[in-house]
Amino acid sequence: MDRLVTNLNKYNIEYEIINHSKKINTAQEGADYFGINIGQTAPTLILKTENGYYALIISGDYGRINFEIIKEMLKVQQVKLAKPTEVEQVTGYKIGSIPLINHGLPVIMDRQLNRFTYVYGGTGISHATLKISPNDIAKLNNVVSYIR
Template sequence: MDELLLMLNNQQIDYGIIEHSIPIHTAQEGAEYFGIHIGQTAPTLILKTEQGYCALIISGDYGRVEFDSLKDILQTQEIRLAKPKEVEQVTGSKIGSVSLVNPNIPTIIDRGLFRFPFVYGGTGVSQSTLKIQPKDIEKLNNVVGYIR
């Protein structure tokens, strides 16, 4: 998390790191724990294509992800969720803790996140959550496309 904090501070980002004693596994759990709208939760999914890995940051109320629409954005033939071991190799984090900030991974962002002043997602470390403005997620990542 040191790299994340360094980046946030160097870029003068308005953020908060919230430590919690229980792990949060789902958008619903996060919304209940923080007392926020489920759409303010922002899970980061890691996807694998034949060209490599990419991140998808979605709003917790997005619903089911249609991989076919992502194929067009990424100009790829095959796409699937990365396996837990692959996620750890690519991000250094376990599924459920993947950071909202991964500047070395091509990223697709759900425009639905921009409805909120702040969203909540992973820091790369279990039992800590990053509170950040969607525009700053966009600024800190290598954004290659948008959904919604």
């Protein structure tokens, strides 16, 4: 998490790291824990294509991922969620703890996150959450495409 904080400070990003004793496993658990709209949760999912891996940062209320739209967007034949071992291999982080920034992958970002001033997502550690603006997430990542 030191690298995350260093990067946030380097770019003068307004953020908050919220430590918690309980591991948060779902968007709904995060919304309940922080007392926020489920849409403010921002899970980072790792997608695998024949051209490599991508991070998908979505609003917690997105629902079911439409892989057909993502295939067209990326101009690939196959898109699927990466397996837990692949996620850890390509990012260095376990599923459920993937940080919103510093994962090193091209990003597909959900425009619906921009409904909120702040969203809540991973830090790389299971017992800490990053509160940050969606614009800053976009600024600190290599966003290659947007959904919704």
